[in-house]
Amino acid sequence: MPEGHSVHRITRQFERNFVGHVVHVSSPQGRFAEGAADLDGRRVVEARAVGKQMFLGFEGDRWLRVHLGMYGAWDFAGDIRMDATIASANGRMGQTNQRGTFLDAENPDAVVFDSAGENSITSIGAPRRARLRMSESEKAGAELESFPPEPVGQVRVRLLTDTVCADLRGPTACEVLDPAQVEAVVAKLGPDPLLDPGAASEERFTGVVRRKPTPIGLLLMDQNVVAGIGNVYRAELLFRARLNPHTPGKLVPEEVVRGLWRDWAKLLAIGVETGQMMTMDDLGPEAYRAAMASRDDRHWVYKREGLPCRVCGTNIVLEEMGARKLYWCPRCQA
Numbered sequence: 001m002p003e004g005h006s007v008h009r010i011t012r013q014f015e016r017n018f019v020g021h022v023v024h025v026s027s028p029q030g031r032f033a034e035g036a037a038d039l040d041g042r043r044v045v046e047a048r049a050v051g052k053q054m055f056l057g058f059e060g061d062r063w064l065r066v067h068l069g070m071y072g073a074w075d076f077a078g079d080i081r082m083d084a085t086i087a088s089a090n091g092r093m094g095q096t097n098q099r100g101t102f103l104d105a106e107n108p109d110a111v112v113f114d115s116a117g118e119n120s121i122t123s124i125g126a127p128r129r130a131r132l133r134m135s136e137s138e139k140a141g142a143e144l145e146s147f148p149p150e151p152v153g154q155v156r157v158r159l160l161t162d163t164v165c166a167d168l169r170g171p172t173a174c175e176v177l178d179p180a181q182v183e184a185v186v187a188k189l190g191p192d193p194l195l196d197p198g199a200a201s202e203e204r205f206t207g208v209v210r211r212k213p214t215p216i217g218l219l220l221m222d223q224n225v226v227a228g229i230g231n232v233y234r235a236e237l238l239f240r241a242r243l244n245p246h247t248p249g250k251l252v253p254e255e256v257v258r259g260l261w262r263d264w265a266k267l268l269a270i271g272v273e274t275g276q277m278m279t280m281d282d283l284g285p286e287a288y289r290a291a292m293a294s295r296d297d298r299h300w301v302y303k304r305e306g307l308p309c310r311v312c313g314t315n316i317v318l319e320e321m322g323a324r325k326l327y328w329c330p331r332c333q334a
């Protein structure tokens with residue numbers, strides 16, 4: 001499932017390519033025909049990400065709310081203008097990013113490719129006729145022969161400008177809301193450190209966690225406690241804090257809870273910058289390149305069940321928690 005960093009990256013793509021434009025909205029599949037007719041012909045005025053949800057604002061106080069869920073994805077096609085952050089993470093802007101090790105100074109286009117395709121959009125300049133799929137990973141598609149492309153498969157909604165097309169498939173939620181309804185949805189969500197980086201968010205998160213008897217491993221996944229964390233970040237944040245996932249929230253020391261919030265803010269920023277859930281710190285240049293290239297080399301515990309812990313050598317265990325797989329080290333996180 002796409003975690004918060006993916007939704008922020010997708011939202012930036014909408015900011016670059018759709019905000020300010022009048023869009024033709026349709027539902028090739030038909031399941032969103034009524035909503036599409038309501039939005040059709042309106043100008044997009046805003047794109048917001050809150051945790052795992054995206055809200056696209058249209059003229060006339062209409063909002064499109066999308067939650068990709070487990071299977072949803074956006075496919076962009078046309079003359080795609082890359083968000084500067086995304087383009088630079090993918091090497092085309094020719095800048096060194098926050099971590100100089102990511103780009104080869106001699107050869108700025110020699111970007112590390114990820115074996116799972118998480119950053120394989122390097123071939124897309126800005127703008128250039130291309131295809132790009134964005135869900136929990138990002139992938140350049142086959143060359144675009146004509147524009148707009150024929151809708152393929154179950155396209156719930158298509159947003160089309162003169163130059164860019166975005167197709168949504170397989171979302172958990174896709175609906176039109178009015179501003180009050182948007183506020184109601186957002187009010188229920190916990191803080192998102194990219195939107196609310198201030199001390200008040202840390203206080204809110206800390207206060208909620210420390211009142212609950214619920215295991216911290218469940219609280220981190222509860223979107224009403226903190227927005228945007230999914231299965232990968234949950235496991236990695238808990239390991240980085242050396243925290244037992246079963247510890248009731250109210251028994252986690254206050255400093256540790258605050259540390260979790262700050263660490264989430266840090267990892268989310270790295271995720272938005274690089275497009276990858278990089279959760280290991282202090283890697284040398286070689287190890288960093290390897291980690292960017294392969295998921296197996298960039299996590300402490302996620303998907304490492306049965307393998308020795310990178311710190312203590314104990315085998316990482318896998319259990320179900322909140323109907324999702326949880327990976328942790330029974331010794332480091334005792």
Ligand SMILES: [Zn+2]
Nearest residue numbers: 309312329332
């Ligand atoms: Zn360990």
